[in-house]
Amino acid sequence: MGINRRQFLRGAVGAAATAAAAPIADAAPFDRREPKTLPPKAVGMLYDSTQCIGCKACVAACKEANGMPVEQPQRLADWNEGTWDTAEDISGKTLNVIRVYQNGAMTQKDREVDGYAFVKRHCLHCVDPSCISVCPVSAMRKDPITGIVTHNPDACIGCRYCVYGCPFNVPQYQFDQPFGRIAKCQFCNHLQKQGKLPACCDVCPTGASLFGLVEDLQKEAERRMALKPGELYEFPRGKLSGDRSGQVAPVGEYQPHIYGETESGGTQVRYLTGVPHEKLGLPKLPDHSFAAVSEGMQHTLYKGMIAPLALLGGLVVLARRNVKSDEERHKDDEERPS
Numbered sequence: 001m002g003i004n005r006r007q008f009l010r011g012a013v014g015a016a017a018t019a020a021a022a023p024i025a026d027a028a029p030f031d032r033r034e035p036k037t038l039p040p041k042a043v044g045m046l047y048d049s050t051q052c053i054g055c056k057a058c059v060a061a062c063k064e065a066n067g068m069p070v071e072q073p074q075r076l077a078d079w080n081e082g083t084w085d086t087a088e089d090i091s092g093k094t095l096n097v098i099r100v101y102q103n104g105a106m107t108q109k110d111r112e113v114d115g116y117a118f119v120k121r122h123c124l125h126c127v128d129p130s131c132i133s134v135c136p137v138s139a140m141r142k143d144p145i146t147g148i149v150t151h152n153p154d155a156c157i158g159c160r161y162c163v164y165g166c167p168f169n170v171p172q173y174q175f176d177q178p179f180g181r182i183a184k185c186q187f188c189n190h191l192q193k194q195g196k197l198p199a200c201c202d203v204c205p206t207g208a209s210l211f212g213l214v215e216d217l218q219k220e221a222e223r224r225m226a227l228k229p230g231e232l233y234e235f236p237r238g239k240l241s242g243d244r245s246g247q248v249a250p251v252g253e254y255q256p257h258i259y260g261e262t263e264s265g266g267t268q269v270r271y272l273t274g275v276p277h278e279k280l281g282l283p284k285l286p287d288h289s290f291a292a293v294s295e296g297m298q299h300t301l302y303k304g305m306i307a308p309l310a311l312l313g314g315l316v317v318l319a320r321r322n323v324k325s326d327e328e329r330h331k332d333d334e335e336r337p338s
């Protein structure tokens, strides 16, 4: 199986970090730092793949609400300037996509074999975001009350560490712009400040994308999982406990785990799906964040000045070796017959 540039860089960074840490870890085992917890009024989204009809109204609404241009694949641009297609994945121009899982005859929705399913992809607003941990200038920020992770383009220096640090491959750099920026879903923070819903939840006709407090969305997800597959249920639309009438539909046959509850230390987006998560491109991740590991490692390295002292020791050895070889050279010169 081939690997792309991003996977290669992430692997190389991981391998270098592991190699650097190994001798020190043997001498002084490092601890993960304490996991972070949900902010007091954490808002989030419940995406129920079994209720998604793949209409992509959320993709169009996201573009409109965030002023993002359409995607026009290069292969279409040359011969057809007037049309465009929906993006295959998130990019510097697209913050949200609906992707399709397909298998065999594709006769049944939300079935792994001979079935198909939809999955939504955008920022998951991690509880302990790696994008924030790796950003050297604090251009990524997590709101201490709502937990929304935003990006400040004025502070950003374009190093793209966040692109490689995110376990979900979310932040995208606008390579096609002369002054490119990092693009990612900011949970329609600007709309929420006006008392509005995130655009994708607002337009979703079935309630597949649902806005609410994370704690309430978690309970809603657990409630749905406790129902019998096929049982009729009124799925709220827009937001939990809103004034819109819900959509009555049969409950799906869900995978036994609510994705996003634990992955990478937990996220503020929850997924219910009928097809196994990895088949939908939702990566299998440990229940701690990379940020907790790397920050714990840094803390250990700098605790007691281990890393600076090791560096100083290395420099002293190098300097002494150079001095010695200079002395030896002089000695050789003196002994050489003239």
Ligand code: SF4
Residues within 6 Å of the ligand: 123, 124, 125, 126, 129, 130, 131, 132, 149, 165, 166, 167, 168, 169, 170, 171, 184
């Ligand atoms: S999904 Fe990626 S970009 Fe979004 S908060 Fe988590 S680490 Fe940051």
Ligand code: SF4
Residues within 6 Å of the ligand: 058, 061, 062, 063, 065, 066, 095, 096, 122, 184, 185, 186, 187, 188, 198, 199, 200, 201
């Ligand atoms: S919350 Fe807003 S920015 Fe994020 S995917 Fe939905 S519409 Fe797009």
Ligand code: SF4
Residues within 6 Å of the ligand: 051, 052, 053, 054, 055, 056, 057, 058, 059, 098, 118, 120, 203, 204, 205, 206, 207, 208, 209
């Ligand atoms: S608007 Fe709702 S139903 Fe339509 S694709 Fe988006 S999440 Fe699915």
